[in-house]
Amino acid sequence: MNKEDRKGLRTWIEIDKGAIKHNYAVFRGLIAKNTKLLGVVKSNAYGHNLFEFAKELEKLGADFLGVDSAVEALALRREGVKAPILVLGFTLPEMFEELAKKDISVTVSNFETFKALKNIGQKINIHIKVDTGMSRHGFVDAEIKKVLAEIQSKPMVTVGGLFTHFAMAKNPAFPGYTKIQIEKFNKWRDAFTKAGLKPICHAGATAGSLLFDEAHFDMIRVGIGLYGIWPSKEAHAVYGGKIKLQTVLTWKTLIAEIKKFPKGTKVGYDCSETLSRNSVIAVCPVGYWHGLPRALSSIGNVLVNGNKCKIVGRVCMDIIMIDITEAGKVKVLDEVTIIGRDGKNKILADEISGLLDGSTYELLTRINPLIKRIYR
Numbered sequence: 001m002n003k004e005d006r007k008g009l010r011t012w013i014e015i016d017k018g019a020i021k022h023n024y025a026v027f028r029g030l031i032a033k034n035t036k037l038l039g040v041v042k043s044n045a046y047g048h049n050l051f052e053f054a055k056e057l058e059k060l061g062a063d064f065l066g067v068d069s070a071v072e073a074l075a076l077r078r079e080g081v082k083a084p085i086l087v088l089g090f091t092l093p094e095m096f097e098e099l100a101k102k103d104i105s106v107t108v109s110n111f112e113t114f115k116a117l118k119n120i121g122q123k124i125n126i127h128i129k130v131d132t133g134m135s136r137h138g139f140v141d142a143e144i145k146k147v148l149a150e151i152q153s154k155p156m157v158t159v160g161g162l163f164t165h166f167a168m169a170k171n172p173a174f175p176g177y178t179k180i181q182i183e184k185f186n187k188w189r190d191a192f193t194k195a196g197l198k199p200i201c202h203a204g205a206t207a208g209s210l211l212f213d214e215a216h217f218d219m220i221r222v223g224i225g226l227y228g229i230w231p232s233k234e235a236h237a238v239y240g241g242k243i244k245l246q247t248v249l250t251w252k253t254l255i256a257e258i259k260k261f262p263k264g265t266k267v268g269y270d271c272s273e274t275l276s277r278n279s280v281i282a283v284c285p286v287g288y289w290h291g292l293p294r295a296l297s298s299i300g301n302v303l304v305n306g307n308k309c310k311i312v313g314r315v316c317m318d319i320i321m322i323d324i325t326e327a328g329k330v331k332v333l334d335e336v337t338i339i340g341r342d343g344k345n346k347i348l349a350d351e352i353s354g355l356l357d358g359s360t361y362e363l364l365t366r367i368n369p370l371i372k373r374i375y376r
Helices: 017-028 042-047 050-060 070-078 093-101 111-116 141-152 176-194 206-211 233-239 349-355 360-365
Strands: 011-015 036-040 064-067 085-087 104-108 124-129 157-163 200-202 219-222 249-254 257-261 279-284 301-304 307-312 320-323 335-342 345-347 373-375
Touching (some): 017 036, 017 050, 036 200, 042 050, 042 360, 064 070, 070 085, 093 104, 093 124, 111 141, 141 176, 157 176, 200 219, 279 307, 301 320, 301 345, 307 345
Parallel strands (some): 036 064, 064 085, 104 124, 124 157
Antiparallel strands (some): 011 249, 249 335, 301 335, 335 345
């Protein structure tokens, strides 16, 4: 990357537009030509920058964009995004009119929301969410007739979609629960069809799209897969030999200072680590405020000159110390890779989350949104 692009930055994120295009093509290739694709860009596009990632998907031809909130949806409209948008999460009733005016679809998953839509003065497009086994948002089977009655009583409401969310689709070794959810969803589809409604039906997210062809319906919702991350180790084990996903995000920082310390020196807050050898320690201006988990203290690694270098002592709010003793010739302002590839070595997001027995989704979405994302 051109150093001018990250001029003045102590830490930054590089986003590979070619990898986005590749991953998008992979999921397009899994579905029929008449099946739509919704790209999920909620939560700052899983840490990749809401606006720029959404615009990339729009250029590639995504049929829908999925966000969590009205705030995200309206922000995309202000940025000039024209693609259809679905708010997947809870929407405050006072936001309905504005969303309707901006041609943004909202999720309806309870009767309180239907009640709030009663007096809306603007045509609004809704997607009905049904709970087939997640025990989260959504109507249950016993409420089918009541839902249809609510729809018929509200002339300003257009049912653009019907959807559900799978609870166990990430593990192909246990398909039974997902198949039960599919059966329940099909009951809703049949009831809507008999009522003369023709909503876009969607159920499969990244894992469901990969592992359950019968769950493609009219549209798939792809989130983590578009960012080049597998939804689970199990899904990767089954499908990794058939398709290749490309990692989109690289996170970097710089060497700010280099110091030499003798064996026995204590490092960091609480003197949490004692050097076991004479060491060269580098200081980097990044920490848990930026989204680097404090739990990586004394166990995490970064890359310098393609070499893995251990994080030494506590991860601080804005600083980490790393052992560069065996990293070769290193100088102040040299680049350090936190997530990504450097030479023949790599540290990927799922490797870090695995080390912490955590979630890759959580790791990525917690990267500070103020850090500049450089699309290239």
